[in-house]
Amino acid sequence: MHPRPIRSLIVAVLIGISATVLSACGEDDKPAAAPANTVEMGDFWYKPAEFTVPPDAIVNIVNVGAVAHSWILQGAGVGTAAIAPGKSIIVDLRGIKPGTYTIYCDEAGHTQAGQSGKLTIA
Numbered sequence: 001m002h003p004r005p006i007r008s009l010i011v012a013v014l015i016g017i018s019a020t021v022l023s024a025c026g027e028d029d030k031p032a033a034a035p036a037n038t039v040e041m042g043d044f045w046y047k048p049a050e051f052t053v054p055p056d057a058i059v060n061i062v063n064v065g066a067v068a069h070s071w072i073l074q075g076a077g078v079g080t081a082a083i084a085p086g087k088s089i090i091v092d093l094r095g096i097k098p099g100t101y102t103i104y105c106d107e108a109g110h111t112q113a114g115q116s117g118k119l120t121i122a
Contacts, residue, residue: 038062041069041083046103046111049117055098057121062088069110073119074102086116098122 034104037057040047042065053059061071065084072079076096081091105115 044113052120056094
């Protein structure tokens with residue numbers, strides 16, 4: 001047997017496996033929308049500190065401060081880990097029930113220094 005047919009067979013099998021795996025990924029998931037809002041967070045503030053998004057929104061959180069910060073939606077089980085300066089993360093609010101939530105930073109002393117806000121899902 002020549003190496004070329006074996007190589008072709010291996011490539012064909014890998015393509016088949018890749019197609020199967022990729023077609024199974026997220027098949028029943030609703031696709032993510034573009035971020036509804038961008039929130040900047042700096043050293044002990046959020047901008048905007050209070051805002052409203054529609055149900056199933058996506059929010060882009062950007063750290064423009066000099067130290068790590070987080071963005072936690074109290075009581076909703078949603079938020080970020082510490083985000084390093086200059087970094088960002090997308091927060092998916094799909095499945096969070098409508099209402100008004102307190103936002104806070106769980107880095108030591110940041111909420112007490114004023115890093116908090118409100119998010120309304122309506």
